[in-house]
Amino acid sequence: DWVIQNAANSSVGRYLIQLARAKCIFTINVVRRSDLIEELIELGADLVFEDGVDLADRVRKEIGDANIPLGIDAVAGKATSNLAETLSEGGTVVNYGLLSGEPCQLTPDMIVFKGITLTGFWLAKKLGSMSLDKIQETYKNLASKIINGDLYVPVEAIYDLGHFEDALRHAYRGGRNGKILFAPNG
Secondary structure (H helix, E strand, C coil), X not given: CEEEECCCCCHHHHHHHXXXXXXXXXXXXXXXXXXXXXXXXXXXXXXXXXXXXXXXXXXXXXXXCCCCXXXXXXXXXXXXXXXXXXXXXXXXXXXXXXXXXXXXXXXXXXXXXXXXXXXXXXXXXXXHCCCHHHHHHHHHHHHHHHHCCCCCCCEEEEEEHHHHHHHHHHHHCCCCCCEEEEECCC
């Protein structure tokens, strides 16, 4: 099976690529900039595409009738529809973000005839439904992967707290390729 995601160059996207690879799940990754394609392939992405209205055709040209049951959407707006068009019948789009600033868009034919489902994910709500033991186990597992280098996301810059305004401007700037971090003493 395959999973498709947009905003694949985000931290969540990069983590998904690495976690899916460890579970032998193939990833289709959608980005807005072609200069990110090679970087994500090197990270372990199976396929990377630039977003566009013909996304479904390009994806299906690469993988044929392979099953894509899941789409992960950080963007919303038309991007939700672009992901949904690639999914196999009965597939699910999970939205966790609103990068476009627009509501998720699905056409009635995707819902009625193709059986596509749209659902949301909010980490705080999910954690609230989990036992403390399960939460601790999850974070311990993730921390272990980070410590071992199995789970990695690049850091673009580190700022001391005295330069928080510069850090915030940097964080909101488009085209970044890593996290912006604060260090107590620089």
